[in-house]
Amino acid sequence: MSSLELPEEIQTALRFLVSLGVGLLLGLERERRPAPKAGLRTFALVALFGTAAGLLTEVLGSPWVVAAGLVAVGAMIIAAYVNVSQPVDDPGTTTVIAVMFCYCLGVMIWLGYDTLAVALGIVATMLLHFRAQLHGFTARLSPQDVASMLQFAVLTFIVLPFLPNRGFGPYQALNPYHVWLMVVLVSGLSLVGYLSLRLFGQRRGVLLAGFLGGLVSSTATTMVYSRQARSNASYAQLSSVVIVLASVVVLVRIAVITGVVALDALPRLVPILLAGVVFGVAATWIMLRRKSEPADGFAPDFSNPSKITAALGFGALYAVVLVLSVWLSDRMGNAGLYGLALVSGLADVDAILLSILKLSGAGKITGTETVTAITLAIIANLAFKLPLMLSLGGAALAKRCAPGLVATGAGLALGLIVFR
Numbered sequence: 001m002s003s004l005e006l007p008e009e010i011q012t013a014l015r016f017l018v019s020l021g022v023g024l025l026l027g028l029e030r031e032r033r034p035a036p037k038a039g040l041r042t043f044a045l046v047a048l049f050g051t052a053a054g055l056l057t058e059v060l061g062s063p064w065v066v067a068a069g070l071v072a073v074g075a076m077i078i079a080a081y082v083n084v085s086q087p088v089d090d091p092g093t094t095t096v097i098a099v100m101f102c103y104c105l106g107v108m109i110w111l112g113y114d115t116l117a118v119a120l121g122i123v124a125t126m127l128l129h130f131r132a133q134l135h136g137f138t139a140r141l142s143p144q145d146v147a148s149m150l151q152f153a154v155l156t157f158i159v160l161p162f163l164p165n166r167g168f169g170p171y172q173a174l175n176p177y178h179v180w181l182m183v184v185l186v187s188g189l190s191l192v193g194y195l196s197l198r199l200f201g202q203r204r205g206v207l208l209a210g211f212l213g214g215l216v217s218s219t220a221t222t223m224v225y226s227r228q229a230r231s232n233a234s235y236a237q238l239s240s241v242v243i244v245l246a247s248v249v250v251l252v253r254i255a256v257i258t259g260v261v262a263l264d265a266l267p268r269l270v271p272i273l274l275a276g277v278v279f280g281v282a283a284t285w286i287m288l289r290r291k292s293e294p295a296d297g298f299a300p301d302f303s304n305p306s307k308i309t310a311a312l313g314f315g316a317l318y319a320v321v322l323v324l325s326v327w328l329s330d331r332m333g334n335a336g337l338y339g340l341a342l343v344s345g346l347a348d349v350d351a352i353l354l355s356i357l358k359l360s361g362a363g364k365i366t367g368t369e370t371v372t373a374i375t376l377a378i379i380a381n382l383a384f385k386l387p388l389m390l391s392l393g394g395a396a397l398a399k400r401c402a403p404g405l406v407a408t409g410a411g412l413a414l415g416l417i418v419f420r
Helices: 008-031 038-059 064-083 094-111 113-131 131-140 143-162 176-215 218-231 233-261 263-289 308-332 334-345 349-361 367-393 395-419
Strands: none
Touching: 008 038, 008 113, 008 233, 008 308, 008 367, 038 064, 038 094, 064 094, 113 131, 113 263, 143 176, 176 218, 176 233, 176 308, 218 233, 218 367, 233 263, 233 349, 233 367, 233 395, 263 349, 263 367, 308 334, 308 349, 334 367, 349 367, 349 395, 367 395
């Protein structure tokens, strides 16, 4: 708040006012609980106490004032629970740490971290408020789901920081850090979809199954639901809706990845993707109006997308596509890059997408070449799904899905012609 250039007295008053607001926010949530020994007034006073301790630390030049205040707050709230019978499901530890955290937020506000303190206060209040939902979430996690999150943590926080951040190999195109960063990005998006599908898919029905299936992998979704339709003919119509919807959701996924990796390319790509989404959503809506089967229990399992083997496989594919992209672009110009986009997009869009965005970010291809190559890869992937469904699900399923996939591809092609 010092950036407001207000008189010092007003700045001090505003800090205490913000601290009071944070304390009241936390205290309001705790006040609604019958068991906790700290409520609205206690949290408000603790936050103000933290800010006052920060002020005294600055005036006296001694950090021990803040430390002594934290000890006093901790001892006070712990003493409130001594020799007091508590419900089994609320031993009081949450309130103890919440009060001490509130004190720390008050100190942070005085030290100038007011925006961060307010944000953390809101997050802490949400964690306290959604206690039942969080417990229900963890109860529904299987050991495999926990393993998925741990594996993703290994990919992100153990492997990534130790990789060299410089170019190797032909054309200096292979940067181990950037390659693995793309692995983390795609694995993270896939893990969100995978866990959501595991937790909510069976109850949310066909729309959620298609949306989350597209987050995991539209190609994998096509394979899974094609087999589902072949094994149970009564689910053929719903399977077709899921497959088409997942293929539309991929366009949203691609927009998110582009925004993270190469934000400059997003304005040119979004209109093309939006055209595909509009055509695909229209086709999906028409298909849903013809839906005749219930969606209960309609959620086949997907494999864990963050397994080390899956991550290594994607990383290798991305590295190969990246080198081939640079080589073909250097030797053959646009024709080589577009040919690679068509071939690579057949099985997986992510690898060629990230490779193209990498080249675009480095200035090795133009914006028009970027959006053209990405669009061709997506259209190739849509086209690949038709023979895939024909072989796994039969002609009837392919016939049901063809209008939706063709409509999505036609929207992309039209968007490319108009907006590139």
